[in-house]
Amino acid sequence: LNTSDANVDPVTAQLPDYKMRTPIPGVLTTSAGRPVDVSETRTLGRSLATNLFALEAIKHAVSERRPDRPVFAKAIAAKGVFEVKHDVTRYTKAKLFEHVGKVTPLIARFSTSQIQKGGNDAAPYTARGLSMKFYTEEGNFDLLGFNVPVYFYREPIGFVELLHALGLNPQTNLLDISATVDMATLSPVMLHMLLWSLSERGLPRGFRRMSGHPLHTYELYNDKGEVYYARFRFQADLPYESISLEQAAALNAYDPDLFIRDLYNSIERQNYPTWTFEMDVLNDDLDQVTFDPFDLTKIWPNGTFTTVQIGTITLNRNVDNAFAENEDLALYPGNLVPGINPPHDQVFAARMYAYFDSQMNRLGSNYNKIEVNRPLYARTFTRDGAPPLRDNEGDRVNYYGSSFHGARPVHDPDKPDRVFKTNEVEEADYEACRRFYNEVMATDAQKNRLVKNMVLTTLRAHHSLQLRLLELLSKVDADFAKRYEVTLDLAKAKVRLPQTVDDVDPNRLNPYADL
Numbered sequence: 200l201n202t203s204d205a206n207v208d209p210v211t212a213q214l215p216d217y218k219m220r221t222p223i224p225g226v227l228t229t230s231a232g233r234p235v236d237v238s239e240t241r242t243l244g245r246s247l248a249t250n251l252f253a254l255e256a257i258k259h260a261v262s263e264r265r266p267d268r269p270v271f272a273k274a275i276a277a278k279g280v281f282e283v284k285h286d287v288t289r290y291t292k293a294k295l296f297e298h299v300g301k302v303t304p305l306i307a308r309f310s311t312s313q314i315q316k317g318g319n320d321a322a323p324y325t326a327r328g329l330s331m332k333f334y335t336e337e338g339n340f341d342l343l344g345f346n347v348p349v350y351f352y353r354e355p356i357g358f359v360e361l362l363h364a365l366g367l368n369p370q371t372n373l374l375d376i377s378a379t380v381d382m383a384t385l386s387p388v389m390l391h392m393l394l395w396s397l398s399e400r401g402l403p404r405g406f407r408r409m410s411g412h413p414l415h416t417y418e419l420y421n422d423k424g425e426v427y428y429a430r431f432r433f434q435a436d437l438p439y440e441s442i443s444l445e446q447a448a449a450l451n452a453y454d455p456d457l458f459i460r461d462l463y464n465s466i467e468r469q470n471y472p473t474w475t476f477e478m479d480v481l482n483d484d485l486d487q488v489t490f491d492p493f494d495l496t497k498i499w500p501n502g503t504f505t506t507v508q509i510g511t512i513t514l515n516r517n518v519d520n521a522f523a524e525n526e527d528l529a530l531y532p533g534n535l536v537p538g539i540n541p542p543h544d545q546v547f548a549a550r551m552y553a554y555f556d557s558q559m560n561r562l563g564s565n566y567n568k569i570e571v572n573r574p575l576y577a578r579t580f581t582r583d584g585a586p587p588l589r590d591n592e593g594d595r596v597n598y599y600g601s602s603f604h605g606a607r608p609v610h611d612p613d614k615p616d617r618v619f620k621t622n623e624v625e626e627a628d629y630e631a632c633r634r635f636y637n638e639v640m641a642t643d644a645q646k647n648r649l650v651k652n653m654v655l656t657t658l659r660a661h662h663s664l665q666l667r668l669l670e671l672l673s674k675v676d677a678d679f680a681k682r683y684e685v686t687l688d689l690a691k692a693k694v695r696l697p698q699t700v701d702d703v704d705p706n707r708l709n710p711y712a713d714l
């Protein structure tokens with residue numbers, strides 16, 4: 200830092216620091232490299248038509264946006280390394296885990312789901328993402344994680360319904376709690392994930408304390424062709440801490456970007472955040488388990504798996520350019536490496552398409568040739584199309600199966616080829632919520648906080664929707680339903696949420712103060 204003022208953080212010092220590191224400014228040029236004359240930097244009284252600097256500047260400025268990701272648009276990316284600390288070669292032959300001490304470079308992206316750019320980092324009940332792209336010698340390995348260990352649904356069409364119900368209302372253009380509660384109460388399978396999100400587990404005290412759960416059950420195999428089923432996890436090494444909705448509201452009011460600022464500043468100050476990369480491995484083979492191990496709306500029952508530590512992830516560098524390394528980053532669940540097969544569930548299958556289309560749409564057909572997405576090695580037959588083309592695979596033959604030394608596939612004799620049928624059980628959805636309420640939210644304080652968050656979140660919803668939620672909760676647990684009902688009645692009696700700015704009492708900003 201080039202300042203001793205305690206309020207100037209690395210975020211605000213970025214430009215002065217750049218100046219210190221770069222004593223001589225470069226020569227300004229057009230995009231084609233011609234030096235720009237100082238007379239071209241202002242246009243009044245001069246012809247605009249022949250001023251390439253001005254034309255280019257304006258033309259470019261209005262074309263500087265790519266479409267946002269449909270979800271998780273607001274984010275920060277940071278770079279780092281993964282180091283293997285434990286021998287896991289008995290589970291997978293992936294070279295990334297080949298030996299203790301092996302180091303693989305990576306990029307991570309921390310994101311907030313329903314929140315658009317400019318929104319609040321500490322927004323309540325939204326999912327948060329923690330995803331990693333490992334640049335391995337066998338290609339990029341991408342794991343996209345949630346901050347909670349369960350997902351909304353097993354049926355992939357649920358994505359579309361959720362995207363709209365949790366997104367902006369078509370007329371008001373605002374997030375709409377009526378649609379959210381409607382959707383949630385019509386789909387009991389979603390309740391489990393919502394309880395996690397509304398509890399203290401849903402709102403972490405910043406990204407550095409947040410863990411990432413890629414959720415799906417991956418099929419691992421070793422160099423003897425033996426198969427294991429595993430769920431990966433990025434477990435934050437800082438102990439988990441949460442913030443309340445009231446604290447979040449206060450933090451958001453003075454800095455909507457506090458989580459992003461926190462991560463950036465910590466890395467600049469060399470206070471590098473770390474995560475333990477670990478996995479839960481299923482103890483029995485699939486024909487012996489009595490539950491659906493691929494169901495990503497549930498956590499696996501205790502005693503059915505063994506937690507295996509793999510290594511440590513350290514984030515030690517901020518990106519140099521947010522557009523090139525965060526906006527242009529394409530994390531794709533299908534990017535797996537030999538030794539790790541795709542999960543056998545329908546949501547994963549849908550994701551294979553969805554991300555592909557989204558990234559084609561956002562970044563163009565050659566998005567894997569953009570620097571941040573480029574694997575260490577690639578030989579493909581996918582040529583031409585929108586830039587970046589790089590060398591467009593040069594003069595190499597451009598079709599598979601040629602006689603001219605075109606790139607050839609490998610044969611992996613260890614790779615299993617299993618086919619599955621998975622069952623769906625509805626009562627299991629309530630059982631999962633029951634366990635969450637009684638075992639994860641073990642203390643009275645945790646239960647009360649969860650219920651209070653649910654009440655505050657659903658307070659604006661129509662009474663019929665609140666009743667539907669109540670009915671759903673009563674199928675989970677009578678005590679849970681009772682607490683919700685009592686707290687909701689209390690809130691209705693005591694809380695008046697402002698409908699216009701005129702309703703806000705400047706001396707009493709927190710409408711929940713009496714609850």
Ligand code: HEM
Nearest residue numbers: 268271308328343344355358413414530549553554557558
């Ligand atoms: C049918 C199910 C799903 C669909 C259709 C879907 C679709 C998408 C799409 C289109 C994107 C934007 C991709 C891009 O443009 O780069 C995205 C991002 C993301 N999704 Fe999903 N998704 C699904 C399920 C999941 C699940 C189960 C998880 C958690 C394990 C998840 C976690 C994420 C995360 C963390 C991101 C942000 C990635 C980033 O930082 O760039 N999604 N999803």
